[in-house]
Amino acid sequence: MTNSYSLELHLPVGPDQVLAAIHSPTTWWSEGITGPTADVGDEFDYRYGTVHHSRIRISESSSERVVWLVLENEFGFLEGEDEWIGTRCVFDVAPTESGTVLRFTHDGLFPHFACYDVCSQGWDHYVGSSLVAAITDGRGTPNAKGTARTSYEASLPSD
Template sequence: MTTDFTTGFTADRSPDEVFAAITDVRAWFSETVTGASAQVGDVFSFTDKAITSGRIRVTGLVPGRRVAWHVEDSDDEWDGTAMTFDIARGEGGTTLRFTHHGLTPASTCYQLCVRGWTACVNTSLHALITTGTGRPFPASVAP
């Protein structure tokens, strides 16, 4: 059985606030992000030593409910993989479930990528949503 990497959290914010934070990629993912990430068809790129470098296309947006990306080009096995951010209102707030489809325990970068995504999603994106300030990978780690 293949298991894609999934992580998430619940925050005391509205689904629309969570959605807005996800689409502000430079504020939580990497300071090296160039391009746009707020509309279907937008493409953004990033270059970091700490994480893979690549180009990602926004493939789906449902305000307050879902963001979907597809990796068009990367320095590693992310090529052709996809990421989804599923947003749902619950009793304890809004739950965000992030899945990197194609990132499985069989992937060479799995352990490193799990640490990276956990830091990006559970620490940086969570901070952006709850405090207004994310902790993206700094531009200083770019080549």
């Protein structure tokens, strides 16, 4: 049993629609993501100003699971910027009678980490709200330069 950050969502759409949205993180996480995000081996950069930068590789992709491996990480807001390095963002997708269950786990993001509160609030928004909106309404709420989406982002000076 892991105590990594995890979130389970029940969505009224099929798994293919969920997977398509996961592979389009610019529509729900950050418009500033650069690089390919669809296939195993693809690497992309996430950047939100000077607050957070990560380099991520898609290490697994199937009809049931997408896994992102964090290769590099830098936080501009606290010590412990290496806390994400080697962690995995796991999207497990399973069909149900009424749609799809999506279980997101940031495997290796533990409550004792310095970034846990900020990062879990971020995932609550970006996966729990923005990804859901991208899937169900076709329009998520990703961040972009000058568009803070979480209370923590809003508390920082814009760059």
